[in-house]
Amino acid sequence: MLKFGSNFNGAQGFNFIHGFRRLVFYSTSISTESNPAFVNYLVESLGFPTQHALSTSDKLSRVRQHRGVKKVGDFNFVENADSVIKFLTKIGFEHSHIRNVVVSAPEILLCNVNKTLIPKTQTIHKMGISGPDFIEVVKVNPSILLLALNSKVVPAIQALKEIMGCDLHVIAILKKSRGKRFYCISRNLVPNVALLRNYGIPIESIQKYVLKLSTALVQKTELLKDVVIRVEEKLGIPRDSPQFLFGIHLLSSLTEKNIQLKREIFKNFGWTESDVVTLFRKCPTCFGLSVASIKKKLDFLMNELNYEPSFLAMQSNLLTCSLEKRIVPRHKVLLVLKEKGLIKIEYSFITAVKLSESQFLKRFVLPFTEVHEVYREHSGTSLEVLTLGSSKPDSDATSC
Template sequence: MSESDVIQTIVRNPMILRQRWGPAIHALKNVLGSDENVVTILKKSTRNLNCTASYLIPNVELLQKYCGISSDKIQKHILRQPNSFIVKTDLLRDTLIKVELQLGIPRDSSMFLYGVHIWLFCGEKNIKDKCKVFMSFGWTQSDVMKLIRGNPMCFTSSEASIKERLGYLMNQLGYKPDYLAMRANFFTCSMKKRLLPRHQVLQILKEKGLLRMDYVFSSAVSLSESVFLRRFVLPFEEVHEVYAQLTGSTVESLNVRRCKSQS
C-alpha cells in the first residue's frame, strides 16, 4: 500500500489503528486475488478491517456454493459495491433466497448479483414501493418483474425519478408497459443527458428527412456518447445547437469534434 492509500484508509476507519493488519490483509488477499484489490476494498468499505475480512470470506464461499459463480465475477461485483457483500452471512443467505423467489432472478443469471445489491441497497419495502409506482402507470406485476430480471439496477432511481421517466416515456412518447419492460436501458441511463437530447435529435433529423432509416430510439439510447455523436450529431449542423443546449456543451466544441472526425 502506498502512503496515500494508508492515510486514506485510516481517515475512513480510524479504529484500524487499534487492529492487527497482517492476518486480515492476508485473508482478504486470498479472497480478492491481489494487493490492488485489497486496497480498493479498504478505500471503499465503511467497515473496519477485521470486520471486512470476517464477513467477506464466508460470504464469498456462500456465493460460490449458492450461485456457482466464478471467483473472478464475484470479485468484480465486490470491488464495484463492497458494502453490499460485507454483511452478516445470515443476512446475505436470506437475501439470495429472496432475490431468486421474490424478484424472480435465477441464481445462474448474470443479473443475480445485481439483484442482491439492489435488495440490500434499497430494502424490501423500498422495492415494493417502487413496484407500485410502475403499477400506477398501468404496468402489471409481470411487466415489473420482467424489467427487474432484465436489469435490477433500474431500481436505483428514486420514486420521483421513476415517475418522471414513466411520464415521459409513456405519456409523451406513447410507449406501452410490455414494450418498456423489455428495454431496461431506458431506466438505467440519465434522462436529462441521454434520453431527452437523443430523442430530440432523432426527431429533428427525421422531420428534415436526414435519416436514411427510421432508427429505433432504444437502439440510439444504448450507443456510447462518441458513437452517437459520430452518427447523429456531428454530420448534421441542423442539430448542433439543440444538442449543445440540452447536454450542457457548446456548438464550438461540437464543431471541433466534427473537424477532428473529418481529418
C-alpha cells in the same frame, strides 16, 4: 521497502518543537474541549485555518475522553503529535496528505510512533502494500493505521488477497473501505464469498462485485443468506443469471417497504405484475432509482415516446440511462433530423441510446449543423466541444 530502526528520532519533518516557546496561546488553562497548544500546532505546522484547527482539536479531545486517556501536559501532547507528523513525512507523505489524514482521523496524532505506527507500517508493507500505494490508501482510509493490527488489519488484507488474487485490486478496495466497513471485511468477506460460491456464483463474477464494494458482501453472513434466498424466491432471479448479484445488492440496500412502493409506482403507470417481475429479472438495478426518477422516466418514455410497459420491461437500459443527459437530447436530435429529411434510414431509438457519446456525436450531430443548437440546448454540451469533432476514445457503448 523502507527500513525502520527501533527508535524514531524524527530527523526529517516539521521543526515545531524548537519553536514551541514562541507560540501564542489562546488561554492559559488547558481546556478539555480545545487544547490551545494543539490549536496553535495545527495552525503553524499544518497550515490549518484557526476555526478548522479548533474544531479538529475539539474532535480529538472527545476521542481522548471516550478512550479514558488521562490529560497530559500541553508540551508532551504536542510533542507526540509532532513525532507522528515527522514519521509520516519521513515515509513519503506530503504536507497536504498529512493535513487530510489529520482532518479525517485526528486520533492518529495520539498514536505511539515506535509501538504502533512503525510496526503497522512494516507489516502492511510486507503484505505488498508499500510506497505510493500505501500513501494513497492511508490518505483516503487512515483507519488502516488506527484499527488493531492482528485482529482487524491483517485479516482484512489477507481476505482480500485470498479472494481477489491481485494486489492492484486489493489496493483499489482498501481505498474505499473506511472505518466499520474495513473491519467488516476482516470478519465477514471470506464466509460471504464462500456462501456465494456454494450457490454456484462464479468467482470471476464475485471478484467484479467485490471491486464495487457493495455493503452486501460485508454484512453478517446469516443476513446475506436470507437475502440470497429472497432474491431467488421473491424476485424470481435464478442463481445462474448475471443479475443475481445485482438482486442481492438491491435487497441488501433497500427495505421491503421501499421496494413495494416502487412496484406500485410502475403499476400506477399501467404495468402488470408480469411486467414488473420481468423488469426485476432483467434489471433489478432499476428499482434502486429514486421514486422521483422512476416517475419522471416513465412519464416521458410512456407518455411522450408511447412505449408500452412490456417493451420497457425488456429494454431496461432506457430506464437506467440519464433522462436529461442522454434520452431527451438524443430524442430531440433524431426528431429534428427526421423532420428536416436529413436522414433517410429509420434508425431505432434504442440503437441510438446504446451508442457511446462520441459515436452518437459523429453519426447524428457533428455532420448536421442544423441540430448543433438542439443538442447543446438539451444536453448542455457547448458548441465548441461539438465542432472539435470529439477526439476522445469511445467509452462503453452501453454505459449510461
